[in-house]
Amino acid sequence: MLQLHDVSAGYGPTPVLHGISLEVGPGELVALLGRNGVGKTTLLRTITGEIPASRGEVRLAEKPITKMKPHERARAGIAYVPQGRQIFSDLSVLDNLRVAGYAAQKPGWQSIVDEMLEQFPILAEKRTLTGGSLSGGQQQILALARALVTAPDLLLLDEPSEGIQPSIVQQIAHEIKDINQRRNITVVIVEQNLEFAASVADTAYVMDKGRIAQKLKTDHLLSDVSLQHELLGV
Numbered sequence: 001m002l003q004l005h006d007v008s009a010g011y012g013p014t015p016v017l018h019g020i021s022l023e024v025g026p027g028e029l030v031a032l033l034g035r036n037g038v039g040k041t042t043l044l045r046t047i048t049g050e051i052p053a054s055r056g057e058v059r060l061a062e063k064p065i066t067k068m069k070p071h072e073r074a075r076a077g078i079a080y081v082p083q084g085r086q087i088f089s090d091l092s093v094l095d096n097l098r099v100a101g102y103a104a105q106k107p108g109w110q111s112i113v114d115e116m117l118e119q120f121p122i123l124a125e126k127r128t129l130t131g132g133s134l135s136g137g138q139q140q141i142l143a144l145a146r147a148l149v150t151a152p153d154l155l156l157l158d159e160p161s162e163g164i165q166p167s168i169v170q171q172i173a174h175e176i177k178d179i180n181q182r183r184n185i186t187v188v189i190v191e192q193n194l195e196f197a198a199s200v201a202d203t204a205y206v207m208d209k210g211r212i213a214q215k216l217k218t219d220h221l222l223s224d225v226s227l228q229h230e231l232l233g234v
């Protein structure tokens, strides 16, 4: 589904990613872990096309997308929920969903908006309220639903557990797994919270200084404190 081959990227002349190669199969759910500043967000933004790759190739469903603009990649099936979610605070919950559907222009998006309101009763209940009035957890649900309105094949999530009350974190984990399993959407999730990452993903790529350092099972990492210290600095 997603293949990166020897991808380098950065900000202007500052390189951040150095020859990243990875492969995520159709329907897989993988985590991207690593210390602060190793380049996890930069990697997601290189996949969405916000940051151009200076070297290497990105493929989606076997097709090269390296030269595509972000809106073309979105149409090709990539949805991205950035860190902090960036929902439209002044728009209603319903309009947040409609704007995403209208922009993506995937056939039948209006009915997916209705489906989202059915699947997430909290969004139906709050549909006339502004996005900014929702709690962190509710905003994350809205951000997930907004991404789904674009009918993606690949969903990229940057720190979905951040700023969410512990009581709601498990619900978010459940929704992400549900999206992956029931809708068969491939998911890549960046997380600082290892327990959360392990509760949703079996496999993780660990990054270090702009490179993939290891691919391993999240359970293995969760049970090995010295490995966590070595790879994540925790």
Ligand SMILES: Nc1ncnc2c1ncn2[C@@H]1O[C@H](COP(=O)(O)OP(=O)(O)OP(=O)(O)O)[C@@H](O)[C@H]1O
Residues within 6 Å of the ligand: 011, 014, 016, 034, 035, 036, 037, 038, 039, 040, 041, 042, 043, 192
């Ligand atoms: N817009 C930007 N302009 C210049 N440098 C940036 C920019 N965004 C990030 N960087 C730098 O790129 C490097 C990688 O940052 P990135 O946000 O990708 O790391 P990360 O692993 O996602 O970290 P975190 O967990 O803290 O979000 C860091 O050194 C950071 O300072």
